[in-house]
Amino acid sequence: MKSRYFQGAWIGGVVLLLYLPVFMLAVYSFTDAQMIGQNASFSLHNYRTLFSYPQIREMMLGTFLLALVVALLSTILGTVGAIGAFYSRTGVRAGFDIVNQIPVINADVVTGFSVCILLIVFLHLDRDTYLPLVIGQCTLCAPFVYLQILPRLKTMDPNLYEAALDLGCTPAKAFMHVIIRELIPGMVSGFVTAVTLSLDDYFITTYTKPAVFDTISTYTVNATKGSQTTTRTALWALSTLIFVVVAVCVVLLNRLPQERMREG
Numbered sequence: 001m002k003s004r005y006f007q008g009a010w011i012g013g014v015v016l017l018l019y020l021p022v023f024m025l026a027v028y029s030f031t032d033a034q035m036i037g038q039n040a041s042f043s044l045h046n047y048r049t050l051f052s053y054p055q056i057r058e059m060m061l062g063t064f065l066l067a068l069v070v071a072l073l074s075t076i077l078g079t080v081g082a083i084g085a086f087y088s089r090t091g092v093r094a095g096f097d098i099v100n101q102i103p104v105i106n107a108d109v110v111t112g113f114s115v116c117i118l119l120i121v122f123l124h125l126d127r128d129t130y131l132p133l134v135i136g137q138c139t140l141c142a143p144f145v146y147l148q149i150l151p152r153l154k155t156m157d158p159n160l161y162e163a164a165l166d167l168g169c170t171p172a173k174a175f176m177h178v179i180i181r182e183l184i185p186g187m188v189s190g191f192v193t194a195v196t197l198s199l200d201d202y203f204i205t206t207y208t209k210p211a212v213f214d215t216i217s218t219y220t221v222n223a224t225k226g227s228q229t230t231t232r233t234a235l236w237a238l239s240t241l242i243f244v245v246v247a248v249c250v251v252l253l254n255r256l257p258q259e260r261m262r263e264g
Helices: 003-030 045-052 054-086 090-105 108-122 129-157 159-166 171-200 205-206 216-225 229-263
Strands: none
Touching: 003 229, 045 054, 045 229, 054 090, 054 129, 054 171, 054 216, 054 229, 108 129, 108 171, 108 205, 129 159, 129 171, 159 171, 171 216, 171 229, 205 216, 205 229
16 A cells, blocks of 8 residues: 555656646746746736737747648658568568667757758758758658557558458558558657657757748747847747647547547
8 A cells, every 4th residue: 555655656756847847837928927936927928929929920830830741741751661661571671670760869969960961061952942951850750650650560450451452452442441541540649749849859950941940949049048038938828838739639649549449
């Protein structure tokens, strides 16, 4: 009994340590304080600034549009790569797994600098075309999608595809209605992961983005270095909204499989 209480207290302490800073940030986003820790009164000034300041609105729109494009491309690349590796020979599959692990394990600053040298220095791609930025973020996100898809392929019944061919499906139709249908949960999970990674990325974005473009991460770093407190405190509200949206998405993604199991 004591060990159960100790385990619960330990888990509660870890959760508190992880989410207390986020909770404090959310609380101060509803105040007129200029710094966390100051005495302040309730105010929606930060949220009004967040949606009324043109520069912040453009930054948010560009960031989320970039995240959606990168997530879509990364989901396609990761899914195709996982399927190709899974149905390849054992040696080829092992080679794919090793190559895929390099961007995952490697430090972001090294990946960003390497992408910058390859695309901008050697291939002479113009930053203003956004191609280096999209390719760089896809290099980061696609391996994580690959890791989401591969376990689904390993647990899938290999006889389903052959059964669909025996029942008269063409290879393309069997691929879409059998394999892709089984991979949809992994693709959705990989897409959400890619969106999160794109929103969070700083180093690759810094090395490859156009000079006039900012994402949430680069804008936040620049705002914390400056003396303008209006936009800095508005970012507290933005961080709170992102956290709430991500938490709701995680809850929904975890509840959908449970609902399907109950219906089944």
